[in-house]
Amino acid sequence: MAMKIGEGKFKENVNKNMEDTFMRGAVASAQERLRTRRLDAAEELGNWEEWRSHGEEIRQHVLNNLDYYLHELAENLQKRGGHVFFAATADEATGYIREVVNAKGGKKVLKAKSMVTEEIGLNQVLEEEGCTVIETDLGEYILQLDEHDPPSHIVAPALHKNKEQIRDVFSEKLEYKMTSKPEELALHARETLRQEFLTADIGITGCNFAIAESGSVGLVTNEGNAGLVSDLPKTQVVVMGMERIVPTFEEFEVLVGLLTRSAVGQKLTSYITALSGPREEGDVDGPEEFHLVIVDNGRSSILGTEFQSVLQCIRCAACINVCPVYRHIGGHSYNSIYPGPIGAVLTPLLGGYDDFKDLPYASTLCAACTDACPVKIPLHELLHKHRQVIVEREGRAPISEKLAMKAFGLGAASNPMYAAGSKMAAAMMKPFTKNDRISNGPGPLKAWTEIREFPAPNKERFRDWFKEYEKGGGNQ
Amino acid sequence: MSNVKVTLFITCIVDMFQADVGKATVEVLERLGCDIEFPMGQVCCGQPAYNSGYVEESKDAMKKMIATFENAEVVVTPSGSCATMFKEYQHIFHDDPVWRPRAEKLAAKTYELTEFIVNVLKVENVGARLKGVATYHPSCHMTRLLGVKDAPMTLLKNVEGLRFEPLPNAHNCCGFGGTFSVKMGNISEQMVDEKVDSAEQTKADFLIGADGGCLMNIGGRMERRGKPIRVMHIAEVLNSR
Numbered sequence A: 001m002a003m004k005i006g007e008g009k010f011k012e013n014v015n016k017n018m019e020d021t022f023m024r025g026a027v028a029s030a031q032e033r034l035r036t037r038r039l040d041a042a043e044e045l046g047n048w049e050e051w052r053s054h055g056e057e058i059r060q061h062v063l064n065n066l067d068y069y070l071h072e073l074a075e076n077l078q079k080r081g082g083h084v085f086f087a088a089t090a091d092e093a094t095g096y097i098r099e100v101v102n103a104k105g106g107k108k109v110l111k112a113k114s115m116v117t118e119e120i121g122l123n124q125v126l127e128e129e130g131c132t133v134i135e136t137d138l139g140e141y142i143l144q145l146d147e148h149d150p151p152s153h154i155v156a157p158a159l160h161k162n163k164e165q166i167r168d169v170f171s172e173k174l175e176y177k178m179t180s181k182p183e184e185l186a187l188h189a190r191e192t193l194r195q196e197f198l199t200a201d202i203g204i205t206g207c208n209f210a211i212a213e214s215g216s217v218g219l220v221t222n223e224g225n226a227g228l229v230s231d232l233p234k235t236q237v238v239v240m241g242m243e244r245i246v247p248t249f250e251e252f253e254v255l256v257g258l259l260t261r262s263a264v265g266q267k268l269t270s271y272i273t274a275l276s277g278p279r280e281e282g283d284v285d286g287p288e289e290f291h292l293v294i295v296d297n298g299r300s301s302i303l304g305t306e307f308q309s310v311l312q313c314i315r316c317a318a319c320i321n322v323c324p325v326y327r328h329i330g331g332h333s334y335n336s337i338y339p340g341p342i343g344a345v346l347t348p349l350l351g352g353y354d355d356f357k358d359l360p361y362a363s364t365l366c367a368a369c370t371d372a373c374p375v376k377i378p379l380h381e382l383l384h385k386h387r388q389v390i391v392e393r394e395g396r397a398p399i400s401e402k403l404a405m406k407a408f409g410l411g412a413a414s415n416p417m418y419a420a421g422s423k424m425a426a427a428m429m430k431p432f433t434k435n436d437r438i439s440n441g442p443g444p445l446k447a448w449t450e451i452r453e454f455p456a457p458n459k460e461r462f463r464d465w466f467k468e469y470e471k472g473g474g475n476q
Numbered sequence B: 001m002s003n004v005k006v007t008l009f010i011t012c013i014v015d016m017f018q019a020d021v022g023k024a025t026v027e028v029l030e031r032l033g034c035d036i037e038f039p040m041g042q043v044c045c046g047q048p049a050y051n052s053g054y055v056e057e058s059k060d061a062m063k064k065m066i067a068t069f070e071n072a073e074v075v076v077t078p079s080g081s082c083a084t085m086f087k088e089y090q091h092i093f094h095d096d097p098v099w100r101p102r103a104e105k106l107a108a109k110t111y112e113l114t115e116f117i118v119n120v121l122k123v124e125n126v127g128a129r130l131k132g133v134a135t136y137h138p139s140c141h142m143t144r145l146l147g148v149k150d151a152p153m154t155l156l157k158n159v160e161g162l163r164f165e166p167l168p169n170a171h172n173c174c175g176f177g178g179t180f181s182v183k184m185g186n187i188s189e190q191m192v193d194e195k196v197d198s199a200e201q202t203k204a205d206f207l208i209g210a211d212g213g214c215l216m217n218i219g220g221r222m223e224r225r226g227k228p229i230r231v232m233h234i235a236e237v238l239n240s241r
């Protein structure tokens, strides 16, 4: 599985997924819970807007000086004996990791949750090599058990499943016999997983933010699994998106604060782990070998464009948790491991318009996402930018729409045409009108009236009324 | 404050489909001592084409609007979304040395109706009377982009006889989104259905809003489903007595 998770057309996916009332119920209740917790956490912190601006500044500064910080990070990590590999593409990244694993004769790979490893399709590559890959994040673990069901959310990958469905997966695959209580499910998973920790050869994690100054990698988890994944196996591989970097621990702290509050409404997640390369003499724990794989995979071509701000993203999912479109169609409809508003902006940039040109239209531009984003990415503006690029630069809009918009341009801008058109509207719509309503409209109105009534145009427009009213001296 | 000269930007939806909202807007403002002017040169603000990505196609309409309202002292409009669009022009013409300054002037003098009444006229009670239970849908562009959150409620709370029931999940978009409502009709339907369900839960007599597009969407769906709640634009509520 790589970034693209299905072959279906967007509209078909939507129609299929909207039938799934279980999924929609699970998504709606998760959204409400996460949204409220985020708002409470933000309020508790006070001056949230200042924190957001600060977060935005840090991210912008890093993106504008990315070369510098990547260099610093690599140098500092190498000084301590870590290996650094810059991967231009997904294939280069997985190829490198495959070699590391093979060189170690590794068979059992433990993973902590990481979206970038999903993006490059790492599990599949390793499984084809004959490795057993074990996801240690509870959500990822559930999906893995369930025949590699793709993630539908970037923080809570199994968000589309309710606890009964999870129990069913466990009973089928793990001979689980207990109830669907979340605590019992989690305990069972933990016990099953713990045995795996001790015998793994390689640990693979993602990276929330690398810290350039110290040459280390910061990881934030709820379950503490990243710490185990990175401590126990002898060989450690970290995969990071090339933009996930901060200058020093000071900025790290700010961004982690924004991340945990925005993602799950917590002041701090339960575990923050900093990895600083291989074990040194005198260290009691840590891996013997440490590899950092820095993945470009299309990111550098976003730098310097009108879409650069999307790289500010810290993958908190706040935008997804407030999106009313995501709420009804669920994550899988997007056909990408990056769903929701962030996905609708990022996926076409990384994966191209051929497969993903519908995504920027899956939004009312209501701006709930922009409002929620802790690093102030203007998501609804970027969705609109995509539309503009699709229409103007790529020329991919349907001809009928282009003609209609041309006509609109002329009609709306010209007084006589607007006046004549709006005046004639009532007469033209007369055959379709009943009780001042149009229930079965022609042409472009058809799609509207399949769902709703459309008002008949006023016989006397406002402007006609006003003319008469003024003549009569208004209210004087 | 008396005899403020107000130039009305009525919006194409109100002009063509909701003339009563326009009349109510005129009457409310006149009662508060405004002189109303309505330039006949106004057309559509360009938003439908602009939001669909047709930026070039929509620029003529925008220029036409900038020129039409050039001599206005203040521009008032009964739509949060259209007011937002007027304020957006300055960004759209950001690189245009001729139109940018003209667009900036327009932005600075444009107000949404309730914002104008509360913040400029400094009136919180317009003396309206309406008996019944109401719920209010805060439209997205008005609250999030224009930043007008409190003014409508300030005015509505002072309407004699009106009792309020909060709308569950009020922050969620109603699913209008201009061309989204037809381009992504199936998703739009689910969104508007949830909005209608929420409104029905309140058992309100009136669903009030401040944006014609959203009201056309919610109202149209309610009628299709039957047993509709009466959908009212806030201008009509403020004009009730």
Ligand code: SF4
Binding pocket: A262, A312, A313, A314, A315, A316, A317, A318, A319, A320, A342, A369, A372, A373, A374, A375, A376, A377, A379
């Ligand atoms: S775009 Fe913003 S809100 Fe969405 S995941 Fe990224 S940082 Fe979070």
